[in-house]
Amino acid sequence: MRTFLDFEKPIAELEGKIEELRHLSDAGDLNIAEEVARLQGKVDKLLHSTYERLTPAQQVLVARHPARPQSSDYIAGLIEDFTPLAGDRAFAEDRAILAGLGRFRGHSVMVIGNEKGHDTESRMHHNFGMARPEGYRKAQRLMALAERFRLPVLTLIDTAGAYPGIGAEERGQAQAIARSIEVCLGLRVPIVSVVIGEGGSGGAIAIAAADRVLMLEHAVYSVISPEGCASILWRSAQQSAEAAQALRLTAADLRQLGAIDELIAEPVGGAHRYPERTVAAVGDAVERALGALRGRDGDALRRQRRDKFLHMGRPGLG
Secondary structure (H helix, E strand, O other), X not given: OOOOOHHHHHHHHHHHHHHHHHHHHHHOOOOXXXXXXXXXXXXXXXXXHHHHOOOHHHHHHHHOOOOOOOHHHHHHHHEEEXXXXXXXXXXXXXXXXXXXXXEEOOEEEEEEEEOOOXXXXXXXXXXXXXXXHHHHHHHHHHHHHHXXXXXXXXXXXXXXXXXXXXXXXXXXXXXXXXXXXXXXXXXXXXXXXXXXXXXXXXXXXXXXXXOEEEEEOOOXXXXXXXXXXXXXXXXXXXXXXXXXXXXXXXXXXXXXXXXXXXXXXXXXXXXXXXXXXXXXXXXXXXXXXXXXXOOOOHHHXXXXXXXXXXXXXXXXXX
């Protein structure tokens, strides 16, 4: 059953009527094709007009949609012969980060992505995509492995942020994130990152300091969640819509600011409505990005990547 967001209620009502008509048609000899076609046309127009003018707060809801494709879906759709690799060789395996080797359109790659889970059980299993220090240390280990074998790195970003628990802090969460960013910036192989859903704080940039940062149209990418920002500034999460507006967290805003390199258009209605088409679009964008980077000198790649992030925020640069 499809899950509708609050602002999609008019669409839900129309699609409900379409389902009722189809059920009546199946139950008897009624021919209601014309009425279904008319209502479907209304749905299409309403979807287009709704998603054309989403507010930043609504974009956040779309980015968090439970049916939105996750890293496991992109790996299943784009990566052949995927072999998962686990553990940080120091403490434990962190299932919030899914990683391994595979072939992307004929080329071997290392894939590292946040995985939130699709239902209650899998979300608990993957800790809702919020990695602990061992997750980031696993990512560091596998990025170093990719460099050793001269493999490009593809990272898929979808996390509310790093896990804030006491145990994670005791095991060096901040240091693990900082070290992960350092490893990203030091790689001598291409690294391409795609923000596929929610890019939250240091937990996201830890594996997104890349040569090319791509972002789906209705994904969000921010230093803090709108709720967290509102709680700090206004002492109330009820101001989250205002915070979302101020944070400039949409793909369009971030492309304009130079924080990302490419916006990947989503099908009308969002990635959750047409997951296969979205996965294919991301695959095409990644192929273009990796193709432009493949064969470049490793030292030049590293230098250009570092310069890119150092120049962000400077007037006239970035």
